[in-house]
Amino acid sequence: MAKTTAPSNVAKSNRKWITGYSIIGVLLFITYQFLLPWEGLPLGIYDAIYQWMPPSAINESLVYIIMALGLNIVVGYAGLLDLGYVAFWAIGGYCAGWFMSEFFYFLNINFLGSVPAEAPGIHINFWMVLLIGGFICALFGILIGAPTLRLKSDYLALVTLGFGEIIPQVFFNGENFFGYNISNGTKGIVMVDPIPVGVKNLGPFDFGWKLLIFLFLTAVMVFISLRLRRGRLGRAWLAIREDELAASMMGVPLMRTKLSAYAVGAFAGGLGGVAFATHVNGVYAERFNFTISIFLLAMVVLGGMGNVWGVILGAFILSWVNGNGLTAFGQLYNDRFGTDIDFASFTFLLFGLVLILMMLFKREGLLPESRLKLMLHEGELDDEDASSSKKKVGK
Amino acid sequence: MANALEAKNISVQFGGLLAVNNVTFDIPNKSIVSLIGPNGAGKTTFFNVLTGLYKPSAGKIVYGGKEITDLPPHKIAEIGIARTFQNIRLFGLMTAQENLLVAMHSHLKSGITATILRTPRQRKEEREAEAKAQEILDFAGVGKWTHEFARNLSYGDQRRLEVARALALNPKVLLLDEPTAGMNAQESQVFIDFINKLVAERDIAVMLIEHDMKVVMAVSQRITVLDQGEKIAEGSPAEIKSNPRVIEAYLGKPKAARK
Numbered sequence: 001m002a003k004t005t006a007p008s009n010v011a012k013s014n015r016k017w018i019t020g021y022s023i024i025g026v027l028l029f030i031t032y033q034f035l036l037p038w039e040g041l042p043l044g045i046y047d048a049i050y051q052w053m054p055p056s057a058i059n060e061s062l063v064y065i066i067m068a069l070g071l072n073i074v075v076g077y078a079g080l081l082d083l084g085y086v087a088f089w090a091i092g093g094y095c096a097g098w099f100m101s102e103f104f105y106f107l108n109i110n111f112l113g114s115v116p117a118e119a120p121g122i123h124i125n126f127w128m129v130l131l132i133g134g135f136i137c138a139l140f141g142i143l144i145g146a147p148t149l150r151l152k153s154d155y156l157a158l159v160t161l162g163f164g165e166i167i168p169q170v171f172f173n174g175e176n177f178f179g180y181n182i183s184n185g186t187k188g189i190v191m192v193d194p195i196p197v198g199v200k201n202l203g204p205f206d207f208g209w210k211l212l213i214f215l216f217l218t219a220v221m222v223f224i225s226l227r228l229r230r231g232r233l234g235r236a237w238l239a240i241r242e243d244e245l246a247a248s249m250m251g252v253p254l255m256r257t258k259l260s261a262y263a264v265g266a267f268a269g270g271l272g273g274v275a276f277a278t279h280v281n282g283v284y285a286e287r288f289n290f291t292i293s294i295f296l297l298a299m300v301v302l303g304g305m306g307n308v309w310g311v312i313l314g315a316f317i318l319s320w321v322n323g324n325g326l327t328a329f330g331q332l333y334n335d336r337f338g339t340d341i342d343f344a345s346f347t348f349l350l351f352g353l354v355l356i357l358m359m360l361f362k363r364e365g366l367l368p369e370s371r372l373k374l375m376l377h378e379g380e381l382d383d384e385d386a387s388s389s390k391k392k393v394g395k
Numbered sequence: 396m397a398n399a400l401e402a403k404n405i406s407v408q409f410g411g412l413l414a415v416n417n418v419t420f421d422i423p424n425k426s427i428v429s430l431i432g433p434n435g436a437g438k439t440t441f442f443n444v445l446t447g448l449y450k451p452s453a454g455k456i457v458y459g460g461k462e463i464t465d466l467p468p469h470k471i472a473e474i475g476i477a478r479t480f481q482n483i484r485l486f487g488l489m490t491a492q493e494n495l496l497v498a499m500h501s502h503l504k505s506g507i508t509a510t511i512l513r514t515p516r517q518r519k520e521e522r523e524a525e526a527k528a529q530e531i532l533d534f535a536g537v538g539k540w541t542h543e544f545a546r547n548l549s550y551g552d553q554r555r556l557e558v559a560r561a562l563a564l565n566p567k568v569l570l571l572d573e574p575t576a577g578m579n580a581q582e583s584q585v586f587i588d589f590i591n592k593l594v595a596e597r598d599i600a601v602m603l604i605e606h607d608m609k610v611v612m613a614v615s616q617r618i619t620v621l622d623q624g625e626k627i628a629e630g631s632p633a634e635i636k637s638n639p640r641v642i643e644a645y646l647g648k649p650k651a652a653r654k
Contacts, residue, residue, distance in 0.1 A: 228510055249448070249477075250560065251472035
């Protein structure tokens with residue numbers, strides 16, 4: 001039987017990660033902000049970066065990471081299967097659309113916005129919209145969670161699936177929402193305000209600086225995840241994941257604890273939504289479809305449920321494969337062997353294959369949480385024990 | 396002697412099955428009482444009613460002068476009724492310490508923001524909770540396993556840890572469901588001493604469900620016998636031992652009496 005790692009190590013590594021993360025972050029920033037535009041950079045490297053990991057792709061993968069971290073709190077920490085997480089992404093996105101654009105052209109509200117004061121529409125400062133988006137999503141998380149979290153796992157998954165369909169559909173058809181236009185429907189809300197950072201405003205093509213901002217938001221989510229995990233709430237989440245009944249018998253209020261997991265998870269969805277809107281410079285209803293929910297869930301599972309570093313790795317790999325990796329690989333392959341295979345069209349085939357293989361051979365994910373690894377491998381070792389203990393339960 | 400917990404005329408019905416039928420049961424302060432009976436007598440069901448897992452179809456439960464029949468399980472735990480389970484239900488992949496800290500959940504106050512910011516108050520609260528957890532672990536004799544996953548502990552230690560976890564709720568009433576199941580005579584004796592020490596040192600009343608008659612007779616001040624959901628006897632160990640209805644429930648009617 002595997003032994004416990006000493007928790008003092010955990011505390012130490014918690015402090016260490018900020019240093020390591022900052023170093024990697026700064027290196028990435030320097031690469032994309034200064035090295036890439038530098039004229040002395042050999043053309044080979046320039047081409048390679050643009051082919052394998054262009055600035056927009058790395059930013060997009062960071063948005064995915066932010067949201068996967070949020071989903072990890074719901075799925076990985078509290079053990080609640082959520083198949084409709086895209087709903088929070090959509091709500092976060094439309095928060096950016098509402099509060100940072102000319103969408104409400106008949107209003108003229110400007111609160112520390114990055115556009116001239118006379119511009120029509122609501123223009124609230126990006127950093128505040130982040131918070132607003134986060135909190136509105138958290139609120140929706142509670143609203144959605146309150147009636148559904150009483151359900152047991154499978155049913156909960158089905159209902160979240162429903163909500164994940166309903167909310168994007170509301171936006172998709174939102175041109176006439178009881179007589180009001182809340183989303184511009186399929187046309188989407190184009191042009192959100194640039195991000196003000198004091199000295200300048202970051203438009204859609206300031207990839208380097210936005211990379212820094214997204215890295216910062218990711219760090220915030222990692223920080224929140226790690227801190228909560230070790231606190232009173234994190235323990236309660238874990239206890240619920242392990243044994244709901246025993247947890248309630250030990251004084252853990254199930255509903256409230258699950259709702260808080262939902263709310264914190266949804267908050268991250270809001271951050272991701274606002275960040276994504278600034279990344280693509282708009283909000284487009286058709287982007288928020290069911291596949292995104294599954295995609296995010298796959299990131300969490302592939303990387304290692306419950307472990308933030310695993311989730312980051314999983315999210316990074318999948319979003320990269322989905323965005324650039326496979327296309328770039330395909331180009332390389334086709335050039336080398338003179339074939340003409342459209343690799344990008346095999347994305348989902350590949351994902352399906354990878355998930356099946358993972359479930360067969362490495363169920364706990366790439367970088368698993370130590371506890372989960374124990375749990376998932378327990379079944380293989382003592383299936384007989386498990387079946388006999390089940391008999392006991394039934395007694 | 397005042398009662399810590401009073402259950403009055405409790406009935407539990409599952410469809411057509413009357414699992415517990417009009418049982419009245421009280422637990423005096425600082426006492427050890429036992430509930431025994433053959434398999435399927437309704438003992439665990441009765442426990443589940445006391446801890447709020449099942450709602451009784453009739454009757455009421457009074458704790459500390461207040462009716463608690465309709466409180467949800469976590470509230471009942473919070474106000475001081477703690478339990479262990481017939482089949483151990485520890486949080487296996489959490490350390491012994493974490494198991495206890497989960498039980499302290501309702502007594503700790505730090506919210507989301509305080510935890511994220513790790514405010515001085517939150518840190519102090521955590522430190523104190525950890526110290527208290529250690530104290531309880533030591534008291535229960537599993538103090539050396541603080542940072543060990545619960546599932547790695549030996550069977551006896553898991554039983555002890557489960558009691559320790561229940562104690563972390565700071566209960567006035569402790570309900571133990573077959574605490575010595577699977578223990579040998581020596582381990583049972585250690586457990587008996589532990590229960591006696593517990594009641595002697597703390598302001599706590601213990602109720603046991605137990606099959607091991609040696610344990611029941613040794614620790615109980617009062618024994619209640621359930622059979623097919625009904626209370627058939629109640630009294631001191633000596634009285635119960637010689638009660639013909641109890642013997643009948645356990646061993647069956649003597650041949651001559653059968654028709």
